[in-house]
Amino acid sequence: MSAVERERRLVVVSNRVGPLDDEGKAGGLAVGLADALRRRGGLWFGWSGDTAENAAAAKEKTEIVGDTALVTIDMTEEELNGFYLGYANRTLWPLLHYRLDLAEFDRGSEAIYRGVNARFAERLMPLIDADDLVWVHDYHFFFFGAELRRLGFSGRLGYFLHIPFPPPEIVSALPAAHDLVSAMLAFDVLGFQTETDRANFAAFVTRELGGEAGEDGLLTLDDREVVARAFPIGIDAEGFERFALSPEAGEHEEMLRDIARDRVQIVGVDRMDYSKGLVERLRGFGRLLEEHPDTHGRVQFLQIAPLSRAELEAYAALRRELEELAGHINGRFATLDWTPVTIMTRPFTRRALAGIYRGARVCLVTPLRDGMNLVAKEFVAAQDPGDPGVLVLSRFAGARAELGEALIVNPHSADDLAKALRTAIAMEPDERRRRHAALRDAVFNNTAADWCETFLAVLEDDLKLPA
Ligand code: ADP
Ligand code: F6P
Secondary structure, three states: OOHHHHHOOEEEEEOOOOOOOOOOOOOHHHHHHHHHHHHHOEEEEEEEEEEEOOHHHOOEEEEEEOOEEEEEEEEEHHHHHHHHHHHHHHHHHHHHOOOOOOOOOOHHHHHHHHHHHHHHHHHHHHHOOOOOEEEEEOHHHOOHHHHHHHOOOOOEEEEEOOOOOOOHHHHOOOOOHHHHHHHHOOOOEEEEOOHHHHHHHHHHHHHHOOOEEOHHHEEEEOOEEEEEEEOOOOOOHHHHHHHHOOHHHHHHHHHHHHHHOOOEEEEEEOOOOHHHOHHHHHHHHHHHHHHOHHHOOOEEEEEEOOOOOOOOHHHHHHHHHHHHHHHHHHHHHOEOOEOOEEEEOOOOOHHHHHHHHHHOOEEEEOOOOEOOOHHHHHHHHHOOOOOOOEEEEEOOEHHHHOOOOOEEEOOOOHHHHHHHHHHHHHOOHHHHHHHHHHHHHHHHHOOHHHHHHHHHHHHHOOOOOOO
C-alpha cells in the first residue's frame, strides 16, 4: 500500500455513481472509476439517477459497498433537462467531440448547468475536509472546483476529463469558453486522456487567456499555478481477462461461434452515440460486401449498441439512420441462410461481453472522436493469446496513442474501413499473435489502478495550495 493510500481519503465526484460490482453500466467513466474505487475505497459522490420535486426534497442516499461510501442526490426535472439533457449533452458533448454542427448554445441551460455545479458542491462540502483528495470527473462538472473554492475548501483538488479537449478554435465557439476554462484553473491538477488533449487545453490557457506554460505541464495565470498532464485511463486488465475465462463468458463465446459457424465474426460494442462512428462503420462494412463478393456468406457483423441519451433528437436520429442502413445492407445482400448485419441494443453483463469479444475474429472500434475508448482495451484483454482476434482502431480514438499495433483506420473513409476489414480477415496467425502481444503489453502495463495511482501521486505531491 502506498503512502497516498495510507494518508488521505479519496473523494470522487462524477455525474454517474457506481455500480461498484461487475455489472457496470455502459460507459467508460463508470467502469474506470469502479475499478479504481473497488481497489482503494473512499467516497463517491454524484447524481442518483432520479429526480425530486424540488431541490430541498432531494434526499441524500448513502450506500456502503466494501470500503466505499456511495453518496448520491437527486436532480429536479428542470435540472435534468437543463443540466444533463441540456448543457452537458446538447452543448458540451458535441462541442468537445469536434461537432460544432450539433452543438446548441442556450443561455438558460448554461445557467442551470452552473447552478447544478454550485448546488452539488454545496451538498458535498459538509462531507469532506481539507485532508481529503478530491477528484472531480468529466464534462458535467467543469465549475465544481471553483464552487468548492468559493465555499472555502482549501484541500487538494484534482480533475480528469474523460472526453477529448479540442483545439481553441473549436472551444472558443462556446459563449462561456473563457469562464469555463478559467474555472477549471481552480483545480490543482488537471488530467487529460492524451497529449493532444493536454496540448489543446494548454493552448487555450496561453492563447486565449494569456497564461504561461512552464515545465512538466505547469500552467500559470495571474496567481494561479496548475499542473495539466495526460494520464491515459486503463482497465482492470487482469480482472477483465478473468471475466473472459469465466463460464458465463464461455457460454457467450460458444454461442457466438455457433451462430458464426465457419464465418468470420466481426463485432462492435459502443453506446449508441454519434461520436462512435456507427453509421460510417456500417458503410465501411457495406463497401466490403459491395466490392468483394467473395466475402458474401463468409463474414458477419454484430453491433452491440445499448441505447444512450435516447431523449435527445440527435441520438434518436442516429438510431433511425443506423437501423435503416442495416436493413438496407441486409435487404441487399442477405441470403436464406446468411444475415450480414445484426444490431442489438440490449445491455450485457461484463462477463458476457468478455466472451463475445473472445469469440470474435475482428473488433471494430472506429469512433469519429473518443477520449480514450475502453472497448478497444477490453477486446485486447479478452483475447486468447494463442489465437487472438484483430483490433481495427480509429486514428481518432485516444486509445490509438497506446495501441499503435492495431489496424489503424480513418473512420470517415468507407474504403479505408473495407480495406482494413479485408486485411483483418486474411491476417495469418503469426501476425495476429505478434500484433496482439504488443497490444496486450500496452493494456496490461497501464491499468485502471496505474491510472489512479499516477494521478493521485501527482495530486498529492506537495505543490503550492492556493492562498
Ligand atoms: P464511453 O465512455 O463513451 O461509453 P468507452 O468505450 O470508453 O466509451 O466505455 C464503454 C464501456 O461501456 C465499456 O467498458 C464497455 O464494456 C461498456 N459497455 C458497452 N456496451 C455495453 C453493453 N451492451 N452492456 C454492458 N456494458 C457495455
Ligand atoms: O466517459 C464518457 C461518458 O460520457 C461518461 O461521462 C458517462 O457517464 C458515460 O459516458 C455514459 O453516458 P451517460 O452518463 O450520459 O449515460
